[in-house]
Amino acid sequence: MHGLDDIDRKIIAAVQSDGRITVNEIAARVGLSASPCARRVRMLEEAGVIKGYTAVIDQKKVGLPISAFASIKLERQREEDLDRFAAAVARWPEVVDCYLMTGQRDYLMRVVVQDLEAYERFLKDKLTRLDGVASIETSFALVQIKRSEVLPL
Template identity: 45%
Template sequence: MTIALDPYEKAILSALQKNARLTMQELAAAAGLSVSPCWRRMKSMEEVGVIRSYTAVVSPQKLGLTECVFANVTLERHVDGVVERFEAAVRDWPEVLDCFAVTGDADYILRIVAPSTQAYGEFLSRRLFKVPGVAHVRSNVSLREVKSDTPVPLDHLP
């Protein structure tokens, strides 16, 4: 379900996506509101799921996770339990930053970080290949990050 946002809510989202550590006073000023209406709008967007969470964006490279790998995973067949077991396993693995069910040659695309290609190989052997129903994994290693961003574009909203 798509949520319609008023200009104040768009301004709140824009400000929060730039800096989620703003005080309520700073956020209200950025949105052109007083504190109480700003707080109510923000809480409403949290309740309906427009705002999912607040987090710090951490650099994997600065923490030694220098390898970024995109794994295209194909399952053997879509029978009872295979998809559910695979998705449950992926949710538990901290190395997997993103997982998307996709169309095309693969069933899923995973974005995985690791300290080395050897560590990624161990991840494949110890985790991914152990999940029942995984038929094939095709890996693409990132050479360099060109763009990685978290703000959702708001320009298309009426």
């Protein structure tokens, strides 16, 4: 759904800044009455533009202060190898982001854990046991400068 108009963009901006905002509050911000605004929100949801609503959790405050960025190279990049890797990653709750990449490495993932020992267990028990993984390079984040789910519309 690339044909977003100004009202759609304003609705998206409103829900990006506050996932708990009411339809009435959105309507007031975008200059619509509640009923047509609710229809637009529903259309954006049905089209998959708005994929869901979630709370942003402070990972340190829930005991998960470590963010590790792992670059993974596979032995082969055949479709079945890529699919097997993606299916495994989807099952691992420690992996909060994972991207298929261009360049020297095939995947870049962010792994969130409680400490270095937990990351070592993740490596030994999961990632290194996956068939087809040729190499893994890990970098650890020292400080998070910015994190956002807000898209620059």
